[in-house]
Amino acid sequence: MDKARKIGINKLQTSEEAEICARMMSGSEPYITLRRDYESSLKMISDPLREIYVARSGGELVGFIIIVMRGALIGYIQSICIAAEWRGKGVGSELMDFAEKRILLEAPNVFLMVSSFNNGAKRLYERRGYKVVGELKDFIVSGHSEVIMRKTIGPAADFVKRQLHITSARLFI
Numbered sequence: 001m002d003k004a005r006k007i008g009i010n011k012l013q014t015s016e017e018a019e020i021c022a023r024m025m026s027g028s029e030p031y032i033t034l035r036r037d038y039e040s041s042l043k044m045i046s047d048p049l050r051e052i053y054v055a056r057s058g059g060e061l062v063g064f065i066i067i068v069m070r071g072a073l074i075g076y077i078q079s080i081c082i083a084a085e086w087r088g089k090g091v092g093s094e095l096m097d098f099a100e101k102r103i104l105l106e107a108p109n110v111f112l113m114v115s116s117f118n119n120g121a122k123r124l125y126e127r128r129g130y131k132v133v134g135e136l137k138d139f140i141v142s143g144h145s146e147v148i149m150r151k152t153i154g155p156a157a158d159f160v161k162r163q164l165h166i167t168s169a170r171l172f173i
């Protein structure tokens with residue numbers, strides 16, 4: 001826990017960071033079972049339409065999170081991965097805190113998918129207030145589902161109203 005408290009979170013900037021993240025992801029479950037190899041991980045991490053944030057402790061890159069702010073489900077946490085030796089120390093929770101704050105500035109929902117066999121991650125998301133809203137059977141690999149989860153601060157129409165209120169309040173200050 002002490003170590004985790006010293007982490008800093010920044011946008012991914014260099015191709016070297018992208019390569020470290022791709023190695024971390026492709027060498028770990030659930031991504032091994034999901035057949036996300038180094039090349040496909042690197043492609044995803046290098047896609048400018050996604051936002052990637054990395055967590056560092058000292059000079060070491062200890063984890064990262066991928067966010068998508070476009071498409072049908074705006075505010076989608078596509079992946080999160082912590083270096084194996086850093087798991088269980090609060091880094092994933094800090095990255096989730098960061099991602100949720102960033103998403104909820106622009107959208108009222110945070111979506112993610114968790115593989116049906118990834119019980120540890122599912123437990124973490126449930127503890128953070130995510131609810132199961134659907135299941136995609138055989139979605140990435142045969143025999144496993146991707147479970148869709150959502151955390152919300154309210155309906156979209158109320159969110160738009162609130163945003164307008166904040167904007168007009170700012171205009172009239």
Ligand SMILES: CC(C)(COP(=O)(O)OP(=O)(O)OC[C@H]1O[C@@H](n2cnc3c(N)ncnc32)[C@H](O)[C@@H]1OP(=O)(O)O)[C@@H](O)C(=O)NCCC(=O)NCCS
Binds near residue numbers: 091093
């Ligand atoms: C899931 C993951 C992102 C959580 O990050 P973390 O830094 O380990 O999590 P924290 O220390 O903030 O919180 C611990 C909780 O994470 C969950 N967790 C899942 N896998 C874990 C692991 N291998 N080690 C430790 N905690 C894990 C558990 O719910 C744990 O709570 P518990 O101790 O009560 O069981 C991280 O363990 C990881 O990268 N796992 C492999 C990749 C993965 O599963 N990504 C999610 C894909 S949907």
